[in-house]
Amino acid sequence: MRGIQQLLQQHALFQDLPEADLTLIGGCGENCVYNAGEYIARENAPADFFYVIREGRVAVETYMPNHGALCLQTLHDGDIFGWSWLFPPYRWTFDARALEKVRAVRLDGKCLRQKCEEDPRLGFELMKRFARIVTERLQATRLQLLDVYSSERPRTAETRQ
Amino acid sequence: MQDFVLLAANLDRLIQALRAAGYQVMGPTLRDGAIVYDEIHAVGDLPQGWGDDQEKGRYRLKRRQDGAYFGYAAGPHSWKKFLQLPRRPVWQAQKTGHSMQITAAVETVPAMAFLGVRSCELHAIAAQDRVFVTDQYRNDSYSQRRAKLFTVAVNCTSAAATCFCTSMQTGPGVTLPCDLEMTEVIDGAEHFFLLRGGSADGEEILRQLPLSPATERHHRLAQDAVRRTAEQMAQGPRHFDSADLQALLYRNYDSPSWDQVADRCLSCANCTMxxxxxxxxxxxxxxxxxxDHAERWERWDSCFTGDFSYISGGAVRADTRSRYRQWMTHKLATWYDQFGSSGCVGCGRCIAWCPVGIDITEEVQRIREAESG
Amino acid sequence: MTPAIYRIDSRVEEFPGTCTVRISPESAGGARRCSAGQFNMLYAFGAGEVPISMSGLQGDGSYVHTIRIQGLVTRALHRLNEGDSLGVRGPFGCGWPMDKVAGRQLLVVAGGLGMAPLRPIVQALMAGSARPASVQLFYGARRPQEMLYAAEVEQWSRALKVVTTVDHADTGWPGQIGVITKPLGAASVDIENALVFLCGPEVMMRFCIQVLLAKGVATEAIYLSMERNMKCAIGHCGHCQWGPNFVCKDGPVFCYRDIRPWFDIRAL
Incomplete structure (x- = not known):
């Protein structure tokens, strides 16, 4: 338990959280290991956890019937995976698959959800920190959509003379 | 320095002396309803007795009451067409099998004498010299023409309403070196040129002319004529303080006035030509x-065209707002950083020849007013 | 200024539409000094000239250029085969400030074709010159198949810290999938000692600069290479003006501190 708390303390997401909060969150966490190819999350399945990736590559994917799994993004050491536990209906919107051996801390969102409801201060604090991750991902996604390395002109831009 | 008087009746002697010295004489002449610059063979080619009436988007020839030879203001042409040719061959390439040869175009560069260069125009030539001759790289075509150039400058005694050289500190009196400097004076029945040599070549030409020494009175009449021109401009609506232009424009890249001028500007490139x-x-x-045979030609271009700023994918300056802003900000601000002077000499050509009457001095004022709210 | 005639010694198709050529002068002449970040004007017979950056420093009078089909002239250049000739004027412009590299934590950040003008830097580092304290290379591209110098990047990654990221790929691709700002944001940067060389599409450079500034990297520690229309390459034709700068002779490599006021003005 002590080990998990220490691990979390070093992560930017939990920086400067009061000791008591860290203890509480740490109490909801456990170390886990996924082997290459193993699914960490499946689209539409209940999203009861989120993950601090300590080591290894994780692919965030969606399945296309005529293509197979399409990787949208890879996550790496230090990245957080999963925010679906925070929002109803608490189900994953994408697959997450270990591309190699992945070590992570799995945090019990279901348990944290409960605690956030009871303690709005903690709830707001976590919400702010997750909102930051969400905006960073959104920004990256938009940049990806820009297709900046293409020699084609952006399709969304108005036609210039 | 000794000044001389050349009677107007002897002006042709100057032209012929220049021609005899091997110069192709370029000067003002009437053509297509305007006073333009072209080759001058004799005094009869000059626009004697003609002046002009200029305003925003307006240029009309006008008969003068007197027989002045240089009684007009800047016309549609400038001297740059003789130094930076509007169109010139750069090289020729020949393909032979897998290889090619490239040969630079050989120009026969004439020695030219510009007759009737205003002070604002000397400043304009000096501005182009800083681009093509004294900057990091030399433009050979321009430099060769420039090196052989003989300039007969005239102190300006007839400003148009569009002129604002006093605001840009470029005139009306000649302030830059030239080979010959002259002032045209008409006082009653008397019509003469006050002449001064500005170089050894200039002195050499002077020696061939029927001159008499200038007196105090000649000097006074000449100075009065230039002073009156300066006063006329200083009292006109286009006079302004240009000291802060660079800072003003650098502060105002987002001025709403750019949108206003873009509504009127046709991006026609007339001002740049x-x-x-x-x-x-x-x-x-x-x-x-x-x-198997290829050529490269260089020609004047304008920052108002769409191609001008094209990089893969599209034009950087896609709209008129950004193009007008580029042109005006370059003239009045970035030019200082690039070449240490203003890029505008206050000749007013861009005002008269704008088909919709955009006036650069008014635009400066508009930016100022927009800024002060 | 007329082009010198060069002949294509070797030509490698990096991926469809993009090739790298090594060219040497047809007639013997002194090798002209050139530095990474500078460019040549390449002339395709009858089609015209385009500015192409140095993609390798040979030191023997030959040049290496990577050409992507973007328009008429690059299409004509791309069509040339080994043994064919082309015209070359150059080298022009200011390159990367290699004199500042010694002892610094160097971050080389390349996007797409922006790897081309940075390749000589990495090659020099691989050869042991410039002596930075450390090197990290971030290379973003569209797809793994559209990465330049793939075999070389693989070699580099054995000696240097290399992070590659692409917008789209199958999971068989060993690099990251996403955008370059993410690994750049996650990189450990010694803000006191960092030096950044950045080249890619302007929008990509803008986002990278945001990330770097947010990390606390100083504006004077960021160098980037700009692209504008160029015809003459010697500051005469006026096309490449960007505020008071002529990209051809004042750049194409600029220190971000010096151009910061201009960088954010749109349609400049």
Missing amino acids: ACPTCFCSTVEDTTDLSG
Whole structure:
């Protein structure tokens, strides 16, 4: 338990959280290991956890019937995976698959959800920190959509003379 | 320095002396309803007795009451067309099997004498010199023409309503070196030129002319004529303080006035063609039908065209707002950083030759007013 | 200024539409000094000239250029084969400030074709010159198949810290999938000692600069290479003006501190 708390303390997401909060969150966490190819999350399945990736590559994917799994993004050491536990209906919107051996801390969102409801201060604090991750991902996604390395002109831009 | 008097009746002697010295004399002449610059063979080619009436988007020839030879203001042409040719061959390439030869175009560069260069125009030539001669790289075509140039400057005694050289500190009196400096004076029945040599070549020409020494009175009449011109401009609506232009424009890249001027500007490029300092050019590469012979030509270009700022994918300056802003900010602000002077000499050509009457001095004022709210 | 005639010694198709050529002068002449970040004007017979950056420093009078089909002239250049000739004027412009590299934590950040003008830097580092304290290379591209110098990047990654990221790929691709700002944001940067060389599409450079500034990297520690229309390459034709700068002779490599006021003005 002590080990998990220490691990979390070093992560930017939990920086400067009061000791008591860290203890509480740490109490909801456990170390886990996924082997290459193993699914960490499946689209539409209940999203009861989120993950601090300590080591290894994780692919965030969606399945296309005529293509197979399409990787949208890879996550790496230090990245957080999963925010679906925070929002109803608490189900994953994408697959997450270990591309190699992945070590992570799995945090019990279901348990944290409960605690956030009871303690709005903690709830707001976590919400702010997750909102930051969400905006960073959104920004990256938009940049990806820009297709900046293409020699084609952006399709969304108005036609210039 | 000794000044001399040349009677107007002897002006042709000056032209012939220049021609005899091997110069192709370029000067003002009437053509297509305007006073333009072209080759002058004799005094009869000059626009004697003609002046002009200029305003925003307006240029009309006007008969003068007197017989002045240089009684007009800046016309549609500037001297730059003789120094930076509007179109010139750069090189020729010949393909032979897998290889090619490229040969630079050989120009026969004439020695030219510009007759009737105003002070604002000397400043314009000096501005182009800083681009093509004394900057990091030399433009050989321009430099060769420039090196052989003989300049007969005239102190300006007739400003148009569009002139604002006093605001840009470029005139009306001659302030830069020239080979000969003259002032045209008409006092009653008396019509003469006060002449002064500005170089050894100039002195040499002077020696061939029927001159008499200038007196105090000649000097006074000449100075009065230039002073009156300066006063006329200083009292006109286009006079302004240009000291802060660079800072003003650098502060106002987002001025709403750019949108207003863009509503009127046609992006027609007239101002850049008429401007005596605008130096932008582009190149055209062509091949003949056999595909074995290629040529490169250089021609004047304008920052108002869409192609001008094209990089893969599109134009950087896609709209008129950004193009007008580029042109005006370059003239009045970035030019200082690039070449240590203003790119505008206050000749007013861009005002008269704008088909919709956009006035650069008014635009300065508009930016100022928008800024002060 | 007329082009010198060069001949294509070797030509490698990096991926469809993009090739790298090594060219040497047809007639013997002194090798002209050139530095990474500078460019040549390459002339395709009858089609015209385009500015192409140095993609390798040979030191023997030959040049290496990577050409992507973007328009008429690059299409004509791309069509040339080994043994064919082309015209070359150059080298022009200011390159990367290699004199500042010694002892610094160097971050080389390349996007797409922006790897081309940075390749000589990495090659020099691989050869042991410039002596930075450390090197990290971030290379973003569209797809793994559209990465330049793939075999070389693989070699580099054995000696240097290399992070590659692409917008789209199958999971068989060993690099990251996403955008370059993410690994750049996650990189450990010694803000006191960092030096950044950045080249890619302007929008990509803008986002990278945001990330770097947010990390606390100083504006004077960021160098970037700009692209504008160029015809003459010697400051005469006026096309490449960007505020008071002529990209051809004042750049194409600029220190971000010096151009910061201009960088954010749109349609400049």
